[in-house]
Amino acid sequence: MLSAVRRPLQAALRSRLYATATTQATGSSQRYAPPGTTSARSDAQNNPNAGAQRLDEEEAIDARDWRWKDKPDSAAFYTLNSGYYDQLESLQRAVHSTRRALTALELLPLPDFARASLPTLTPYWRPRRDMSELFDNPLSTRHYADLIKLLRQLQSYYNIAKTAGHSQFANTLADVLHIYEHSNKDQILARGTRKLARFDKYGRTYSVGRRKTSSARVWIIPKLKADEASLADKDAGREAPTTIDHSLPTTDVLVNGRPLRETFVQAAERERVLSPLRLAGVLGAYNIFAISRGGGTSGQAGAVMQAVAKGLAEHEPEMRETLRKAKLLRRDPRMVERKKPGQPKARKKYAWVKR
Known part of the structure; x- marks a missing residue:
C-alpha cells in the first residue's frame, strides 16, 4: 500500500523538477533584474549627478529627524560613578x-x-x-x-x-x-582620650607597664618645690631651713625597694628607665617607686619605662603627644622567638656532619 502511494509522489516530483529545469533553460537568454534597476540605470545614464542628489535628499531627511542631545554637565557622565x-x-x-x-x-x-x-x-x-x-x-x-x-x-x-x-x-x-x-x-x-594612669588623693599616679614577659607597677610622686616645702614646714610647725640648696634636682628611683643602680647594673637599662623623664624635661621633678616582676632585667627595664611614660603623660598633659611620637606609651610587641624542634635554639642550627 505504501508503494502505491510513493509512486504517484515520485512521478509528480520528477515532473516538477523537469518543468522547472525546462523553464530555466528557456529563460536563460533573459537575465533577471530587480525592480527599479532599469529605471535607476536609465536615470544614471540621462543624469550623471542623480546619485549625489539622492544622497543629499537622504541627509536632509536624517537632519530633519535628528534630535540633538544636550551636552553632559560632567566629563565623567558616561562612567559608572x-x-x-x-x-x-x-x-x-x-x-x-x-x-x-x-x-x-x-x-x-x-x-x-x-x-x-x-x-x-x-x-x-x-x-x-x-x-x-x-x-x-x-x-x-x-x-x-x-x-x-x-x-x-x-x-x-x-x-x-x-x-x-x-x-x-x-x-x-x-x-x-x-x-x-x-x-x-x-x-x-x-569623650576624651583613655586615661593611662589614675591619681590618688595625694596627687600620685599609679600606672602599669609590660615588656615581653615582665610587668611593672609604678607610682610617680611629684617633688615639692622650695617655696612649697617652706610653707609645708611652717604648717607643720617646723622651722624653714635658712640655707638654700642650689644643687641640681635629682630623681630618686626605687625598684623593688632598691636603688636604680643596684637593680639595673647595665647603664643602657638605667637610661631606658629615665628616658621618659629626659624626653619630657622633668628630670628631678618627680620621685619614682616601682615594683617589677617576671622576665629578666631587660624586660623589667622596658616595663618600668612604659609605666613611667604613662604616669608622666597624666602629670604633664602637654607632653603626651611628644611621648606618643617617641612610642613610649605603646607596649613593645616584640617577644622572644620560640625554639624550633631539631635546632638547639630559635635560629641556631646543629653543625652538619658529613659522616
Whole structure:
C-alpha cells in the first residue's frame, strides 16, 4: 500500500523538477533584474549627478529627524560613578591650588624639623558606607583609599596654613574638609582620650607597664618645690631651713625597694628607665617607686619605662603627644622567638656532619 502511494509522489516530483529545469533553460537568454534597476540605470545614464542628489535628499531627511542631545554637565557622565569622579577631581584641583598658594607664601616646601613641630590633628573621616551614601553610589576599598589620601594631604596643608597664621585661608580649607568628616566627630572627641594612669588623693599616679614577659607597677610622686616645702614646714610647725640648696634636682628611683643602680647594673637599662623623664624635661621633678616582676632585667627595664611614660603623660598633659611620637606609651610587641624542634635554639642550627 505504501508503494502505491510513493509512486504517484515520485512521478509528480520528477515532473516538477523537469518543468522547472525546462523553464530555466528557456529563460536563460533573459537575465533577471530587480525592480527599479532599469529605471535607476536609465536615470544614471540621462543624469550623471542623480546619485549625489539622492544622497543629499537622504541627509536632509536624517537632519530633519535628528534630535540633538544636550551636552553632559560632567566629563565623567558616561562612567559608572560620575559623582565620585567629580568629587575626586574637585579635591585634586583644591590640592593643586592650595599647594601653589602655600608655595607663593613661601610655606612650602617645609623643612623636616618644621614639619615635625606642627601640632598633630586627629582626623575622623566618614566611614566608607557613609561616603557611599554621600556619593549616591557604593565605593570600593580602592576608591575610598584614594579619597582619604587626598583628604589627608589637604588636611596637612590646612595645618600649615593655620599654624602660619593665615586664618582666612585655613577657614576655607576647613569648610572643605568638614564635608567629609564624621557627623559625630565633636561628640567622639569630647569623650576624651583613655586615661593611662589614675591619681590618688595625694596627687600620685599609679600606672602599669609590660615588656615581653615582665610587668611593672609604678607610682610617680611629684617633688615639692622650695617655696612649697617652706610653707609645708611652717604648717607643720617646723622651722624653714635658712640655707638654700642650689644643687641640681635629682630623681630618686626605687625598684623593688632598691636603688636604680643596684637593680639595673647595665647603664643602657638605667637610661631606658629615665628616658621618659629626659624626653619630657622633668628630670628631678618627680620621685619614682616601682615594683617589677617576671622576665629578666631587660624586660623589667622596658616595663618600668612604659609605666613611667604613662604616669608622666597624666602629670604633664602637654607632653603626651611628644611621648606618643617617641612610642613610649605603646607596649613593645616584640617577644622572644620560640625554639624550633631539631635546632638547639630559635635560629641556631646543629653543625652538619658529613659522616
